[in-house]
Amino acid sequence: MSFPSSSLPLAVSVGEPSGVGVDITLAAFQRRQSLGLPRFFLLADPEMVARRAERLALDVQVRTIGSPDESGADGRFLDILPLVNPHSEAPGRPDPANAAGTIEAIDRATRLVLDGAAAAIVTNPIDKKALYDAGFRHPGHTEYLADLCASLTGRACQPVMLLTGPDLSCVPVTIHIPLADVPATLTCELILSTARIVARDLSLRFGLERPRLAVSGLNPHAGERGAIGREDEAVIRPAVEILRTEGFEVVGPLPGDTMFHPEARARYDVAVCMYHDQALIPAKTLAFDETVNVTLGLPIIRTSPDHGTAADLAGTGTARPNSFIAALRLAGRMAGIGDAVEDSPA
Known part of the structure; x- marks a missing residue:
């Protein structure tokens, strides 16, 4: 099937900072050109991401942008839309103090897609226990996104x-x-x-x-x-x-x-x-x-890796970015980024 072409970038939410979300995003960015990945930006704490890249000995430089339309202007940098709420860089140690930033990244990414500033959202895994300890009251990521979209659009989903x-x-x-x-x-x-x-x-x-x-x-x-x-x-x-x-x-x-x-x-x-x-x-x-996790029934396109935060692998350089890369690719295809493609579930 031919999908309408889109020139908008993908919005990637950072997820739980103590998990592998940052690691696999950095690894995917390193391979973006060889794999032909769609353009994306990350909603995260730039300092935390830079420290993780240094910890992993990855040659990835981060750049702060003010809006999605600035992303991709210089392909040498991983573009980051900074969070108001900071994140600590402590692999493997979830902290409820990070919850505000984790939720902020999801909220802002969703708004950007609904406002037409981004083509789709790719969400990194969250740690529900850390969020619960900070007052989060939704069963999971999927249900939260549905309630968020309903509150922003006024239409239940x-x-x-x-x-x-x-x-x-x-x-x-x-x-x-x-x-x-x-x-x-x-x-x-x-x-x-x-x-x-x-x-x-x-x-x-x-x-x-x-x-x-x-x-x-x-x-x-x-x-x-x-x-x-x-x-x-x-x-x-x-x-x-x-x-x-x-x-x-x-x-x-x-x-x-x-x-x-x-x-x-x-x-x-x-x-x-x-x-x-x-x-x-x-x-x-x-x-x-x-395998990719896709949320159907929403007014936005949302994909995610099929795994959790894998906090025991965070910061070790052993986390495989395959599912995250597949989530980026699928979000791009669903949003019609680049050439029209033919794709369907297995």
Whole structure:
């Protein structure tokens, strides 16, 4: 599919400063020309980033800019839009005092995309415990972005997490909740709204004219027609049937233990799963370094690496930037940066 071309840069939020977000951003910037990465700028504390580059012995110079349109003017420098709230440079040691800057980076990046100053946002991982200790009250990054977009636009949105890699794309219907709460949270209406958003955004963002959805069951063997739990027949199957009457190409509920082998994956574009790990375990197992987290259902394009802060690797120079690089590339393709491309979920 041909996407409209955009000359705007990507906005990258720094994430948790004690984690590997800074490391992988620096590593990606070093390889930007050889890999042909889209232009991006980082919302961060410039001094903290410069100290991390020195710690990692990376030949990366940082430059402070005043607005996104200044980014890329001198390709020798990693352009940074500075934060009002400073960040300490302490790899592996999360500090609630850094929370204000972490949230500021997300907020400002989101505003810049909504205002048309940046093409998309690529978010580095956050440490939810450090944010919780500072008063953060959202289940996760995805839910926070949805509430932020709703408050800025005045339009409610349902965030849908898509994990997409070269061999598999998965969506969890329920996300950051305890496993014990999944059966009560899982409703026919939630499955329907999630699947509709997935189908719409696969068409709008990825160019799939008629996306093929595979809906998993919740219980072992998809419930064995009610013998192993009632949710599959009482909640999931009715949702699948309604989606079919609405014209969607969808199958299910399918047993979770037989829908991820190669032959099964060839029959669908996205697996719609019932809970977080049912989706993320196969996606990350198949392609941990190439899988990207995309948030569907938002008025902006948002991608992210598929991993966490990896604080034990921060500052060591051993963190691999592959998933972050894939997130940059996918955000660029979705936003139409550079040449028109053809791309779709696995």
